Amino acid sequence: xxxxxxxxxxxxxxxxxxxxxxxxxxxxxxxxxxxxxxxxxxxxxxxxxxxxxxxxxxxxxxxxxxxxxxxxxxxxxxxxxxxxxxxxxxxxxxxxxxxxxxxxxxxxxxxxxxxxxxxxxxxxx
Numbered sequence: 825x826x827x828x829x830x831x832x833x834x835x836x837x838x839x840x841x842x843x844x845x846x847x848x849x850x851x852x853x854x855x856x857x858x859x860x861x862x863x864x865x866x867x868x869x870x871x872x873x874x875x876x877x878x879x880x881x882x883x884x885x886x887x888x889x890x891x892x893x894x895x896x897x898x899x900x901x902x903x904x905x906x907x908x909x910x911x912x913x914x915x916x917x918x919x920x921x922x923x924x925x926x927x928x929x930x931x932x933x934x935x936x937x938x939x940x941x942x943x944x945x946x947x948x949x
Contacts, residue, residue, distance in 0.1 A: 872931030
């Protein structure tokens with residue numbers, strides 16, 4: 825059974841950095857097309873942050889994080905990471921990783937089959 829587990833959340837001051845990791849297990853590599861990162865601020869809907877395609881390593885990001893966030897993958901460790909730099913208070917949210925067997929659209933929650941439990945990111949200042 826496919827499982828995703830996030831780690832690396834925490835509290836940081838504005839301008840700081842955090843690195844989130846998503847460990848994916850129990851899957852057939854060829855069955856997944858993409859692993860995405862989403863976030864849900866308090867009282868708001870879940871929104872797409874970015875995605876990496878498992879076969880090509882192509883990445884896409886929402887406009888608000890472009891240039892600040894970077895998604896990468898480590899095949900040996902079966903992990904997908906989200907490096908977040910120049911963090912802002914508006915980045916405060918619960919962050920989730922999710923996997924999809926289809927390849928588009930990347931930023932719609934309905935397109936993802938499996939989700940992690942989430943990790944909290946809080947940016948102060």
